[in-house]
Amino acid sequence: MKLAHILAPIPYAELHGSEAIEITALSCDSRQIKPGTLFFALRGTAADGHRFIRQAVQDGAAAVVLEDAACAPADCTWIRVTDGRAAMARMAAAFYGNPTADRPLIGITGTNGKTTTTYLIEAILAAAGLPAAVLGTISYRFGATTIEASRTTPESTELQAAFRQLADAGAQAFVMEVSSHALEQKRADGCHFDVGIFSNLTRDHLDYHGTMEEYLHAKQRLFAELLQPTAAKPSRRAAINMDDSYGARVADTAACPVIGYGIDYPGDVRPVEVAITVNGISGTIRTPAGEFRFASKLLGRFNLSNILAAVAAGVALDLPLTAIKAGIEGHATVPGRLERVGNTFGITCLVDYAHTGDALYNVLATLKEIATGRLITVFGCGGDRDPGKRPIMGKIAAEMSDLAIATSDNPRTEDPLAILAQVKEGITPLGIREYTPEELTARPALDEKGFVMLENRRAAIRLATRLARPGDILLLAGKGHEDYQIIGTTKHHFDDREEAAAAFGEKTA
Numbered sequence: 001m002k003l004a005h006i007l008a009p010i011p012y013a014e015l016h017g018s019e020a021i022e023i024t025a026l027s028c029d030s031r032q033i034k035p036g037t038l039f040f041a042l043r044g045t046a047a048d049g050h051r052f053i054r055q056a057v058q059d060g061a062a063a064v065v066l067e068d069a070a071c072a073p074a075d076c077t078w079i080r081v082t083d084g085r086a087a088m089a090r091m092a093a094a095f096y097g098n099p100t101a102d103r104p105l106i107g108i109t110g111t112n113g114k115t116t117t118t119y120l121i122e123a124i125l126a127a128a129g130l131p132a133a134v135l136g137t138i139s140y141r142f143g144a145t146t147i148e149a150s151r152t153t154p155e156s157t158e159l160q161a162a163f164r165q166l167a168d169a170g171a172q173a174f175v176m177e178v179s180s181h182a183l184e185q186k187r188a189d190g191c192h193f194d195v196g197i198f199s200n201l202t203r204d205h206l207d208y209h210g211t212m213e214e215y216l217h218a219k220q221r222l223f224a225e226l227l228q229p230t231a232a233k234p235s236r237r238a239a240i241n242m243d244d245s246y247g248a249r250v251a252d253t254a255a256c257p258v259i260g261y262g263i264d265y266p267g268d269v270r271p272v273e274v275a276i277t278v279n280g281i282s283g284t285i286r287t288p289a290g291e292f293r294f295a296s297k298l299l300g301r302f303n304l305s306n307i308l309a310a311v312a313a314g315v316a317l318d319l320p321l322t323a324i325k326a327g328i329e330g331h332a333t334v335p336g337r338l339e340r341v342g343n344t345f346g347i348t349c350l351v352d353y354a355h356t357g358d359a360l361y362n363v364l365a366t367l368k369e370i371a372t373g374r375l376i377t378v379f380g381c382g383g384d385r386d387p388g389k390r391p392i393m394g395k396i397a398a399e400m401s402d403l404a405i406a407t408s409d410n411p412r413t414e415d416p417l418a419i420l421a422q423v424k425e426g427i428t429p430l431g432i433r434e435y436t437p438e439e440l441t442a443r444p445a446l447d448e449k450g451f452v453m454l455e456n457r458r459a460a461i462r463l464a465t466r467l468a469r470p471g472d473i474l475l476l477a478g479k480g481h482e483d484y485q486i487i488g489t490t491k492h493h494f495d496d497r498e499e500a501a502a503a504f505g506e507k508t509a
């Protein structure tokens, strides 16, 4: 493609050389240059890309985009811009044929619930006859095409290339998670959003953003800057969770009309009556386009919030309520997020990737709200990772469960028993009874609240399924959709879902 074509959408300050040269690839990394590449020299936190211009040109870069003309190469076409990252995002969109300009694009940002909400919206769009690609933490995928996710929201060149590939595979719409890092670094600036969703904001990523205000500010960019009406997309909408304490501040900055949603906030999209039980969520949702009844298999109050977000997005796109309802009711669970493992014993067995104290607390609090029987939790803490969280997770699991079984979760090069000893440090002060696996195997009817230490994860899952009774909830926490256990430096195949299914196969009563 001619450089002139890629340059057309951006206001640049200076061009030296020829616009007629052919560009065959884009990159901001001098280590990835092949002949014909347009190299973007970006200023980073660890390095300044301007230092690598000479190397990029030597390796065959056809042209360079830079901010500092003092670093311009003498023997190569260069373009000076005021903001390299913003320019790169727009030029990447042009290079890949602007895949989001003529297809609906829904972006969701927030600390929690992004992945789940993208899956719900995918189901709604499918029911409306718009097969959609989904881009986020798990993968970038459409039908049989799956691109491994390097990050939740990748660099703009990678993002636009993924859009192109997924559109060519047949995607008629896109649903994507938009991380705060991406918004700050303008990775999504070449995206033509139709709907932007704000789910919530809680303390996270402050190592990068510094303060909550800066973190909020990054999120606000999606609404204040990337949802401004354009000729291609004149009627953009924001869907904002007004239950969240930051919701109103995000709504205030939106450059387009806002649809407010909330469980408690009396907004445009809200439940008028709802039941949240161990079987799922059901009730009636009111929207500006009318009301509908629904029943979802998703569990817990936070998933009602995710459902409302997806409904608000459907309403923002003017989709029929029948499609919105069908999408929510037909939606399969998100891999590894409170994913059910079927069984014939009346036990609610759930696999969830909660592997931090906060996540474990949230999942257990949600499950306690809906539990009618006992709550049995299998959990562990990774080796070669923050040891500080081990006693914290032990305390949370033991305190909030009727029976907590501490086991291994990627011990890596550490001694699994030493990790368990640190987990136990958080449990011992609670004065909760410790059982041995043998004791529980011999007397499965033991009912007193307690905990067990059992290093072998397979044995821990087998013990838990054997002890669980009809009406109990069994949570297998930590791995979620991961299908491995890292012991030493070897990755062994291990999938909690497969293990639980096999264990139920052996259970007799």
Ligand SMILES: CC(=O)N[C@H]1[C@@H](OP(=O)(O)OP(=O)(O)OC[C@H]2O[C@@H](n3ccc(=O)[nH]c3=O)[C@H](O)[C@@H]2O)O[C@H](CO)[C@@H](O)[C@@H]1O[C@H](C)C(=O)N[C@@H](C)C(=O)N[C@H](CCC(=O)O)C(=O)O
Binding pocket: 028, 029, 030, 031, 042, 043, 044, 045, 046, 047, 048, 049, 052, 150, 151, 152, 153, 154, 155, 179, 180, 181, 182, 208
């Ligand atoms: C913290 C962060 O987001 N950093 C991103 C940032 O890095 P940086 O500013 O430190 O870059 P740098 O290392 O200083 O280099 C500056 C420039 O010189 C280039 N360079 C560098 C060395 C060299 O030899 N040649 C060369 O050309 C680099 O490619 C870069 O363009 O710019 C780089 C290039 O665009 C990104 O690759 C890098 O993402 C890193 C890999 C990353 O891990 N980011 C994570 C934290 C992230 O984005 N996470 C979010 C959120 C996930 C969540 O919600 O949990 C995500 O969307 O995944």
Ligand SMILES: Nc1ncnc2c1ncn2[C@@H]1O[C@H](COP(=O)(O)OP(=O)(O)OP(=O)(O)O)[C@@H](O)[C@H]1O
Binding pocket: 110, 111, 112, 113, 114, 115, 116, 117, 137, 152, 177, 199, 200, 302, 303, 305, 306, 337, 338, 352, 353, 354, 359, 362, 363
């Ligand atoms: N709306 C919500 N509010 C609070 N917590 C939530 C919400 N939705 C999901 N969660 C919790 O966060 C976990 C992760 O959910 P999900 O993957 O949908 O979020 P995410 O924003 O994509 O996070 P990540 O990028 O870490 O995957 C869930 O297992 C659940 O415990």
